[in-house]
Amino acid sequence: MESPIKIQDAHPEKPVRGAWFLRHLEDLFLRADRLVSKLIPAHLNPLTQCGALANMSFLIALASGVLLLFWYVPSVHQAWESLENMSWLGQMVRSLHRYSSDATLFFVLIHAVRMGVGGRFGGARWIAWVSGIVLIGFLWAIGWMGYWLVWDVRAQTLAIGTAQILEFIPIFTEPMSRTFLTDEGVSTGLFFMIFFFHMMLPLAMGVALWIHISRMNRAKFLTSLPMGLWLTATLFVVALVFPATSAEQAKMAVHAQEFTSDWWYLLPMALTERLSGGLLVALLLGGTSLLLTIPWWMTRGIIQKAVVDTDHCNGCARCVDDCPYNAIVMVARSDGHPRYELQAEVDPDKCVGCGICAGSCNPGGIGLPQLPVQDERRRIDQWIDQVLAQNDAPCIAFLCASSAAADFQVAQDGRCSQLEGWRVMAVPCTGWVQALTLERALRRGAKHILIVGCTREDPHYREGVKWTELRLGGEREPVLRRNKINAEGVHFVTYNRSEKQRFIAAATALRNAEPGEISAPRAPEYSRARQIFGGIIVAAALAIPLALLSDAPSLVPTSRTPELVVSVKYRPNSVRDCRPMTEAEKASTPKHMRSADATICERNLPDVRVGIWIDGVEQVQRVYAAKGLSSDGPSIGTEYIELSPGLHRVSVRIGNTAEPGTWSDQWEGELNFEVGRRQVILYENREGFIIAR
Numbered sequence: 001m002e003s004p005i006k007i008q009d010a011h012p013e014k015p016v017r018g019a020w021f022l023r024h025l026e027d028l029f030l031r032a033d034r035l036v037s038k039l040i041p042a043h044l045n046p047l048t049q050c051g052a053l054a055n056m057s058f059l060i061a062l063a064s065g066v067l068l069l070f071w072y073v074p075s076v077h078q079a080w081e082s083l084e085n086m087s088w089l090g091q092m093v094r095s096l097h098r099y100s101s102d103a104t105l106f107f108v109l110i111h112a113v114r115m116g117v118g119g120r121f122g123g124a125r126w127i128a129w130v131s132g133i134v135l136i137g138f139l140w141a142i143g144w145m146g147y148w149l150v151w152d153v154r155a156q157t158l159a160i161g162t163a164q165i166l167e168f169i170p171i172f173t174e175p176m177s178r179t180f181l182t183d184e185g186v187s188t189g190l191f192f193m194i195f196f197f198h199m200m201l202p203l204a205m206g207v208a209l210w211i212h213i214s215r216m217n218r219a220k221f222l223t224s225l226p227m228g229l230w231l232t233a234t235l236f237v238v239a240l241v242f243p244a245t246s247a248e249q250a251k252m253a254v255h256a257q258e259f260t261s262d263w264w265y266l267l268p269m270a271l272t273e274r275l276s277g278g279l280l281v282a283l284l285l286g287g288t289s290l291l292l293t294i295p296w297w298m299t300r301g302i303i304q305k306a307v308v309d310t311d312h313c314n315g316c317a318r319c320v321d322d323c324p325y326n327a328i329v330m331v332a333r334s335d336g337h338p339r340y341e342l343q344a345e346v347d348p349d350k351c352v353g354c355g356i357c358a359g360s361c362n363p364g365g366i367g368l369p370q371l372p373v374q375d376e377r378r379r380i381d382q383w384i385d386q387v388l389a390q391n392d393a394p395c396i397a398f399l400c401a402s403s404a405a406a407d408f409q410v411a412q413d414g415r416c417s418q419l420e421g422w423r424v425m426a427v428p429c430t431g432w433v434q435a436l437t438l439e440r441a442l443r444r445g446a447k448h449i450l451i452v453g454c455t456r457e458d459p460h461y462r463e464g465v466k467w468t469e470l471r472l473g474g475e476r477e478p479v480l481r482r483n484k485i486n487a488e489g490v491h492f493v494t495y496n497r498s499e500k501q502r503f504i505a506a507a508t509a510l511r512n513a514e515p516g517e518i519s520a521p522r523a524p525e526y527s528r529a530r531q532i533f534g535g536i537i538v539a540a541a542l543a544i545p546l547a548l549l550s551d552a553p554s555l556v557p558t559s560r561t562p563e564l565v566v567s568v569k570y571r572p573n574s575v576r577d578c579r580p581m582t583e584a585e586k587a588s589t590p591k592h593m594r595s596a597d598a599t600i601c602e603r604n605l606p607d608v609r610v611g612i613w614i615d616g617v618e619q620v621q622r623v624y625a626a627k628g629l630s631s632d633g634p635s636i637g638t639e640y641i642e643l644s645p646g647l648h649r650v651s652v653r654i655g656n657t658a659e660p661g662t663w664s665d666q667w668e669g670e671l672n673f674e675v676g677r678r679q680v681i682l683y684e685n686r687e688g689f690i691i692a693r
Helices: 019-037 050-068 079-084 088-117 123-148 153-168 176-180 188-213 225-241 277-292 318-322 373-389 435-444 464-472 497-511 528-550 583-587
Strands: 328-332 342-346 395-400 423-427 448-453 490-494 563-570 575-580 599-604 608-614 617-624 635-642 646-655 665-673 678-684 688-692
Touching: 019 088, 019 497, 050 088, 050 188, 050 225, 088 123, 088 225, 088 528, 123 153, 123 188, 123 277, 153 176, 153 277, 176 635, 225 528, 318 328, 373 395, 373 423, 373 435, 395 497, 435 448, 448 464, 448 497, 464 490, 490 497, 563 608, 563 617, 563 646, 563 665, 608 635, 617 635, 646 678, 665 678, 665 688
Parallel strands: 395 423, 395 448, 448 490, 563 678
Antiparallel strands: 328 342, 563 635, 575 599, 608 617, 608 646, 646 665, 678 688
C-alpha cells in the first residue's frame, strides 16, 4: 500500500530548499493579509499588489523629479543652495520626490520578499526573478546618485564611500578619493555625469521592467484608480508632515558629524566607512551573485510541464486565452485531423506547470502528465461508487496545494484524516478543475463537491482562482452548466495556509449539511465610512515606517579628531637605459630588423619616496609605485595622519631617486589643526606644494 502524500506535493514545480522555513515566513504575510481584510476590502489590500504600487510610486517619482528641475541647479557649486532656496511649492515637490522614491523601493522589497518566501522563482519564473533583482539594483543606484546630487554631508560621505569601492576596480588612472580631498578638487564634470546617469537610468529600468513582465499574460502594471488615489494622497500627506531637508553643505575639509540618513538607499554607508574597498567589492559581487542564482541553487528536481493530447484537442484556443504565463500558442495540426486546422502547443521554457490550461479544456486535450484528466475522472467515479456501496453520501474535495490544506495527508484512495468523510484530490491550482468533471461527479451521485483555493488576491498561480470562479459562475468558458445538474452541491471557497482550523470547521459543517443548506462564505460588507477609516489605518501603518526610515539616525562612524592629509601625484621623467643586443637576442630578431649596432632600450621610472615629519618626529616613509598597465604612469598616494588639536610643525619631503635621505622637493611650516577639521597638503611635481586652507 502506497504511503500518504501531502497536498502540497501536488505542486509540479521543483522542490525548494528550506521550504519549511520559507512557508513559515510566508505565513506572516498571509496573517497580515487577514488582518488588513478586517479593515478594508481584500481587493484594496496593498500587501497583495506591491508590484503595481511600486510602479505607481516610480511614476510619481519620475514626474516629481522632472518638475524639480524648475528649481534645481545641477552644479557642484550651486546644487545645495538651489535646494535650500526653493519656494514652498518646490519644497513640496522635493518632498514628494523623496518619499515616492522611498515608497518605490519599499514596495519593491516587499514584493521581492513575498515572491521569495513563496518559492515563486524557480523553473520558467527565473527570468522574472533575475530581471527583478536587476531592477532593484538599478533603482538603488538611482537613489544613491540622487542623494549625491544634493551635495550635503550625506553626499560627501557616500561620494567618499563610492570612491573607496571604485578605487579597488582598476578602471581609473587616478584614485577617485583624491578628487574629494578639497572643495576645489571636486570635478564639475563628474558631478554632471552623476546627474546624467540619474536621469538616464530610469530608461534602462523601463527595459528591465518589460523583460520582468514579458512572460505574463495580462500583467497588472499599475494599480486600480482607488488604490492609485490612496497612494498619491498618502505620499502628499507624508510630504507635508515630514518635509525633506538637506543636511549641512558638503565641505571636504570638515569631518561629517551627526546627521540623519535615508536607510532605504543609504544604509550601505554604514559599511563603506568600516570596510576596505576590496571587501566591499567582494560583498557586493558575492551578494548579487547569490541573489541572481537563487532560481538554480534553491531548487532541485525536474518541473512537470503541461502536455498536449492531440487526440482530444479540438483547436478551440481556450487554453491560450487562459494561460497566465503566455506558455501556449496555436499551431498547424501535426496529425492531419480532417475537422480541425489548429492544435495547442506548449512552450516548455515558459510553462510553470500550474494546470490552469487543463481546466479550460473539457475534452482533456491539454493537461499535466501527473494528473491526466481522463484517468482522474475514472478515479473519482471509483470513489463515488465505493461510498455509495457503503450507503453513505459521497463528498469530493479538490484542494489547492497552496491552500489551508497544504499540510494534509492524503491516502491513495483519497481519504484524509483531517477531513473525515471526504475523498480528496490534491491539485496544483483550482484552475485545473474542469467543469465537465464536476458535472460528471454530481450525476454519478456526489452529494457535495468542495473546491478550495489559496487566495483570491495573490494566488500562487496567477488567475487560477479567478478563472475557477468565473467558470463556476457561468461567465467564462467552459462553464458549469447549472441547468444540467444540481449546482447547489458545488462549493468554491478560498482559505490560505494560516486559516487551517477555519477551513476544517467549514468542511465538517458542509459534510453534515444537505445541498443548499450552507452557502459559500460571503465577503464581508464594508460601508464607505468603514473603508475610509480602515484605509487611513492601513495607509498610516505603511507610511510611518516609510517616513521614519527615510530620516533615521546615520550609522556612519564619525570623528572629531584633527587630521593631516598629504596627497602626492608625481609624474617623473622616464630614463632610457640602452645596451647592445646579445647574440642570442639578435638571432631571435627578424632579419629585416637586425643591424650591426642593434641595441635594446628600456624605460625605467625612478622610485618616488615620500617622507612626513610632525614636530620633528618621522611619521611616514613610503615609496609609491608607478600606476598604469605598463607601470609608466604617475606615482600617486595619499596619507592620513590623526593629530591632537593645536599648532604643529609639518615637514613633507619628496624624493625621486633611489638614494635614501635625498629629497628633490620639500615643504615645511606650521599648521593649526582644529577639532573636526583636517588640513590638506597636495603635491604635484609640475605645480609644487598646495596647502588647502
